[in-house]
Amino acid sequence: xxxxxxxxxxxxxxxxxxxxxxxxxxxxxxxxxxxxxxxxxxxxxxxxxxxxxxxxxxxxxxxxxxxxxxxxxxxxxxxxxxxxxxxxxxxxxxxxxxxxxxxxxxxxxxxxxxxxxxxxxxxxxxxxxxxxxxxxxxxxxxxxxxxxxxxxxxxxxxxxxxxxxxxxxxxxxxxxxxxxxxxxxxxxxxxxxxxxxxxxxxxxxxxxxxxxxxxxxxxxxxxxxxxxxxxxxxxxxxxxxxxxxxxxxxxxxxxxxxxxxxxxxxxxxxxxxxxxxxxxxxxxxxxxxxxxxxxxxxxx
Numbered sequence: 032x033x034x035x036x037x038x039x040x041x042x043x044x045x046x047x048x049x050x051x052x053x054x055x056x057x058x059x060x061x062x063x064x065x066x067x068x069x070x071x072x073x074x075x076x077x078x079x080x081x082x083x084x085x086x087x088x089x090x091x092x093x094x095x096x097x098x099x100x101x102x103x104x105x106x107x108x109x110x111x112x113x114x115x116x117x118x119x120x121x122x123x124x125x126x127x128x129x130x131x132x133x134x135x136x137x138x139x140x141x142x143x144x145x146x147x148x149x150x151x152x153x154x155x156x157x158x159x160x161x162x163x164x165x166x167x168x169x170x171x172x173x174x175x176x177x178x179x180x181x182x183x184x185x186x187x188x189x190x191x192x193x194x195x196x197x198x199x200x201x202x203x204x205x206x207x208x209x210x211x212x213x214x215x216x217x218x219x220x221x222x223x224x225x226x227x228x229x230x231x232x233x234x235x236x237x238x239x240x241x242x243x244x245x246x247x248x249x250x251x252x253x254x255x256x257x258x259x260x261x262x263x264x265x266x267x268x269x270x271x272x273x274x275x276x277x278x279x280x281x282x283x284x285x286x287x288x289x290x291x292x293x294x295x296x297x298x299x300x301x302x303x304x305x306x307x308x309x310x311x312x313x314x315x316x317x318x319x320x321x322x323x324x325x326x327x328x329x330x331x
Contacts, residue, residue: 037146037147037149037150039105039106039147040102040103040104040105040114040147040150040151040154041103041104041105041106042101042102042103043101043103043104044182046101046180047101047179047180047182048179050096050180053099053101053180054096054099056101056113057084057099057101057113057115058084058085059113060083061110061111061112061113062083062084062112062113062114062115063081063082063083063112063113063114063115064081064082064083064084064087064099064114064115064116064117065079065080065081065082065114065115065116065117065151065152065155066080066082066087066090066091066116066117066119066122066125067116067117067118067119067155067156067159068118068119068120068122068134068159069159069163070136070137070156070159070160070267070269071134071135071136071156072134072135072136072137072140072152072155072156073119073122073125073132073133073134074132074133074134074135074140075130075131075132075133076131077140077143077144078144078148079140079144079148079151079152080132081114087117090125091117091119091121091125094117096177097176097177098117098118098119098120098177099115099116099117099180099181100115100116100117100118100155100158100159100180100181100182101113101114101115101180101181102114102115102116102151102154102155103154105147114151116151116154116155116158116159116181118159118162118181122134137149137152137153137156137267137268138268138316140152141316141318142316142317142318149318153265153267156267156269157197157199157265157267157269157270158181158182158197160267160269160270161197161198161270162177162181162184165184165195168186168187168188168191168193168195169193169195170186170191170193171186171188171190171191171193173186173187173188173191174186174187175187175195182196182197183195183196197270198270199265199270199271199272200232200233200270200271200272201232201233201239201242201271201272201274202230202231202232202233202266202271202272202273202274203230203231203233203239203242203243203246203273203274203275203276204228204229204230204273204274204275204276204320204321204324205228205229205230205243205246205247205255205258205275205276205277205278205324206228206275206276206277206278206324206325206327206328207228207229207247207251207253207255207277207278207279207280208277208278208279208280208328209279209280209282209283209297210283211299211300212283212297212298212299213228213297213298213303213325213328214228214229214251214253214280214285214295214296214297214298215227215228215295215296215298215312215325216228216229216250216251216292216294216295216296217292217293217294217295218291218292218293219293222313223313224310224311224312224313225313225314225315226312226313226314227314227315227321227325228321228324228325229246229247229250229251229292229295230246230273230321231245231246231249231250231291232271239260239274239276240258240276243255243258243276243278244258244278247278247280248288249288249289249291250287250288250289250291250292250295251285251286251287251288251292251295252284252285252286252287252288253280253281253282253285254280254281254282255278255279255280255281256278256279256281257277257278257279258276258277258278259276259277259278260274260275260276261275261276261277261323261324261327262275262320262323263275263320264319264320266319266320273320273321275320275321275323275324277324277328283297285297298312300329303325303329
């Protein structure tokens with residue numbers, strides 16, 4: 032199973048309408064708050080820096096409701112725990128005051144975080160990025176403000192008052208095969224020898240299956256059929272939902288039509304094994320859905 036598939040978080044959306052209740056909840060001993068700044072999380076070593084209300088208050092002074100986001104609760108054998116994130120505007124103060132505190136991105140943290148913490152980190156950075164990029168109303172241009180525990184931003188212009196909700200970009204990712212081979216490609220900016228399956232964003236008016244067929248044609252000049260859904264993975268770089276598929280190509284000829292890939296080729300299972308062993312092929316991170324699609328094919 033790839034990362035970010037944690038089902039035990041109860042987001043308790045019904046509590047978002049009562050900021051006073053959430054503020055009281057955040058101050059309980061069973062509540063923990065992780066500071067976030069520009070899609071990076073505060074850590075101590077390989078662990079998220081979970082702070083109590085008083086610890087956060089000692090670090091930042093006044094705790095403002097507009098920066099406090101309720102992530103949800105997890106019921107454990109030891110009791111129920113509540114989790115929040117806090118959007119920091121002045122991260123240097125906390126780094127200087129908290130012992131061994133540092134900012135780290137999710138790509139560095141995924142291999143070492145627990146299943147629960149990786150999921151909470153994903154939610155925290157995703158909503159924080161949305162706040163950072165929606166400071167102004169897209170209808171009238173006035174400033175927006177946070178409400179409903181950080182899951183809505185509302186226009187401050189009384190003549191507009193539009194509510195804005197977090198958005199997730201739909202994307203498809205697909206393992207395309209032809210006979211006993213799988214298609215792998217690479218983009219020019221990737222690390223040397225890094226290859227993966229094809230992926231792309233869903234365009235307006237498009238179904239997921241149509242997006243798979245279009246991306247296969249645009250990136251590799253392939254016509255595909257038997258498109259089958261496999262699973263999905265939230266992908267917070269910055270705010271996507273990766274929907275995974277398998278598909279079969281009707282022919283082996285590859286043509287890089289949109290030049291998004293600098294190289295693509297068909298690989299057998301034995302070729303992948305040999306190239307991986309020699310260091311001439313690097314597959315995607317183990318926690319990614321792209322790696323899962325490749326590994327499922329390799330084990331088939």
